[in-house]
Amino acid sequence: MISLRVKKKVQNTFLFLFAFLSTIIAIIPLFSIIFEVIKNGIEAINLDFFIQLPGPLGESIGGIANAIQGTLILVTLASIIGVPIGVITGIYLYEYGKEKKSTLISFSVDLLYDLPSIVVGIFVYITVVSPMRSFSALAGALALAIVMIPIIAKTTEESLTLVPPTISEAGIALGIPKWKNIVFIVLNSAKNGVLNGIVLAVARITGETAPLIMTCLGSNFWFSGMDKPINSLTLLIWRYAMQPYPSAVKKAWGAAFLLLLVALALNLLVKSGGERK
Amino acid sequence: MKTKIEIRNLNVWFNKRQVIYDVNLKVPEQAITAVIGPSGCGKSTLLRAINRLHDLIPEAKVKGEVLLDGKDIYKEDPLVVRRKIGMVFQKPVPFPSMSIFENVAIGVKLNDLAKKERLEKIVERSLRMAALWEEVKDILESPATSLSVGQQQRLTIARTLALEPEVLLMDEPTSALDPVSMKKIEELIVNLKNDYTIVVVTHDMRQAARISDFTAFMYEGKIIEFNETSELFRNPKEEITEKYITGRIS
Numbered sequence: 001m002i003s004l005r006v007k008k009k010v011q012n013t014f015l016f017l018f019a020f021l022s023t024i025i026a027i028i029p030l031f032s033i034i035f036e037v038i039k040n041g042i043e044a045i046n047l048d049f050f051i052q053l054p055g056p057l058g059e060s061i062g063g064i065a066n067a068i069q070g071t072l073i074l075v076t077l078a079s080i081i082g083v084p085i086g087v088i089t090g091i092y093l094y095e096y097g098k099e100k101k102s103t104l105i106s107f108s109v110d111l112l113y114d115l116p117s118i119v120v121g122i123f124v125y126i127t128v129v130s131p132m133r134s135f136s137a138l139a140g141a142l143a144l145a146i147v148m149i150p151i152i153a154k155t156t157e158e159s160l161t162l163v164p165p166t167i168s169e170a171g172i173a174l175g176i177p178k179w180k181n182i183v184f185i186v187l188n189s190a191k192n193g194v195l196n197g198i199v200l201a202v203a204r205i206t207g208e209t210a211p212l213i214m215t216c217l218g219s220n221f222w223f224s225g226m227d228k229p230i231n232s233l234t235l236l237i238w239r240y241a242m243q244p245y246p247s248a249v250k251k252a253w254g255a256a257f258l259l260l261l262v263a264l265a266l267n268l269l270v271k272s273g274g275e276r277k
Numbered sequence: 278m279k280t281k282i283e284i285r286n287l288n289v290w291f292n293k294r295q296v297i298y299d300v301n302l303k304v305p306e307q308a309i310t311a312v313i314g315p316s317g318c319g320k321s322t323l324l325r326a327i328n329r330l331h332d333l334i335p336e337a338k339v340k341g342e343v344l345l346d347g348k349d350i351y352k353e354d355p356l357v358v359r360r361k362i363g364m365v366f367q368k369p370v371p372f373p374s375m376s377i378f379e380n381v382a383i384g385v386k387l388n389d390l391a392k393k394e395r396l397e398k399i400v401e402r403s404l405r406m407a408a409l410w411e412e413v414k415d416i417l418e419s420p421a422t423s424l425s426v427g428q429q430q431r432l433t434i435a436r437t438l439a440l441e442p443e444v445l446l447m448d449e450p451t452s453a454l455d456p457v458s459m460k461k462i463e464e465l466i467v468n469l470k471n472d473y474t475i476v477v478v479t480h481d482m483r484q485a486a487r488i489s490d491f492t493a494f495m496y497e498g499k500i501i502e503f504n505e506t507s508e509l510f511r512n513p514k515e516e517i518t519e520k521y522i523t524g525r526i527s
């Protein structure tokens with residue numbers, strides 16, 4: 001009897017230790033990355049970092065202002081295109097997803113969701129960059145929007161599915177027309193989940209690099225039009241981190257630090273949104 | 278007494294399974310009609326046929342007529358029908374992301390039935406009729422989910438009343454509630470009958486006896502007996518009715 005108990009206890013302790021150690025092993029690389037980014041990133045941060053152009057490669061002056069500007073423009077434009085399409089697609093999947101005629105759409109969304117983003121980049125390169133004969137901000141935003149759409153569509157559909165059917169029914173029983181009921185009653189009841197999905201999608205595209213390499217290329221100058229190349233934080237990291245010049249590498253660390261902060265902020269937003277409801 | 282709703286030869290199927298058989302019923306105006314019967318006999322199905330909620334379910338098929346003031350609701354615009362014939366469900370379902378005020382106003386708003394300025398009046402009037410105004414008048418902007426379950430049920434009644442319906446259908450409106458809330462809602466229903474035609478489905482025979490003027494007894498998808506409530510309980514004509522009200526079948 002007693003020995004059985006002891007055995008159980010030893011077993012439990014062992015399991016606990018094992019789980020604890022595994023967690024530590026998993027966390028160490030994560031924290032060392034974060035630590036490196038913070039340590040190296042903070043050194044790069046000063047006022048010029050935020051307001052100056054990068055300047056000639058190799059010189060230790062200048063900042064990454066055009067990359068910040070570029071990321072803001074690209075993410076905003078991508079969201080303007082991607083959020084409505086994503087939400088509407090999600091609503092469609094919720095309403096008709098189980099019917100045969102929408103198999104194609106739900107299949108496409110799943111496929112798009114799993115598609116490596118560089119493929120999206122190639123697609124936009126072929127359909128937009130090539131015909132326009134120029135890398136452009138527009139092409140970059142389109143590529144990011146395409147990355148966003150399946151994420152938002154899926155989270156929207158899931159959030160809508162979680163709304164109890166009795167709520168939709170109560171709306172219909174008030175004589176509310178079908179589409180108004182879906183938007184103002186059901187979607188409204190699911191709005192926290194939908195908003196979380198949008199924030200997650202924004203976080204995701206803020207960190208995307210591959211589709212931008214093939215669409216907006218990067219630039220050393222300020223934004224100069226939708227049809228011109230544009231810089232972004234990720235493109236700047238991609239190009240500068242590989243340079244032999246310490247000053248360039250430092251700017252890349254600074255940009256990485258900034259992206260880390262943005263990711264952290266967006267994740268906190270989702271968390272607090274989750275607690276609100 | 279004038280008939281408000283007349284149901285003629287109503288049959289309802291889910292897929293191939295028939296659950297309502299040839300129901301005929303005349304619901305009198307400005308009175309409370311109770312529908313009683315054992316679980317699964319089709320009470321909810323009958324009620325939902327009266328404001329066309331089965332339209333939403335592809336596997337449901339409805340045959341027969343439901344006349345509101347002599348006109349078949351299945352030949353009218355279902356949206357208008359549902360505004361005229363309101364429904365209160367068993368479990369209170371306030372819209373969770375909306376305030377108390379919005380919950381009451383939303384039906385009127387989305388149906389474009391009133392200007393913004395009139396909304397406040399409509400909301401107050403509806404909450405007063407639902408006997409909830411005094412309890413919520415200072416917290417109209419609070420989330421509806423912060424109310425107790427009994428208050429939530431009165432809120433859904435107010436939400437339905439805001440559309441100024443002519444008929445109120447209630448599907449076991451008190452079965453999810455505590456006795457105090459139940460009593461409040463029963464009083465409320467009795468008060469409402471001066472202005473509305475009310476049909477209440479209930480499991481609770483004592484409730485039917487307390488509040489209703491007429492009672493229909495349903496069994497296995499058919500209306501077995503319909504009469505004045507006191508008469509039906511005192512003097513059931515059918516053996517099966519008697520068995521049910523004396524508790525020998527449930």
Ligand SMILES: Nc1ncnc2c1ncn2[C@@H]1O[C@H](COP(=O)(O)OP(=O)(O)OP(=O)(O)O)[C@@H](O)[C@H]1O
Pocket residue numbers: 291296314315316317318319320321322323334480
């Ligand atoms: N959506 C549906 N699909 C298929 N069958 C259904 C559906 N709704 C109800 N039914 C069936 O119809 C029959 C009558 O159900 P209904 O809900 O009308 O009974 P009820 O008298 O309201 O019962 P209760 O007192 O338990 O609420 C039941 O056998 C039920 O299983």
Ligand SMILES: [Mg+2]
Pocket residue numbers: 320321322448
């Ligand atoms: Mg029922």
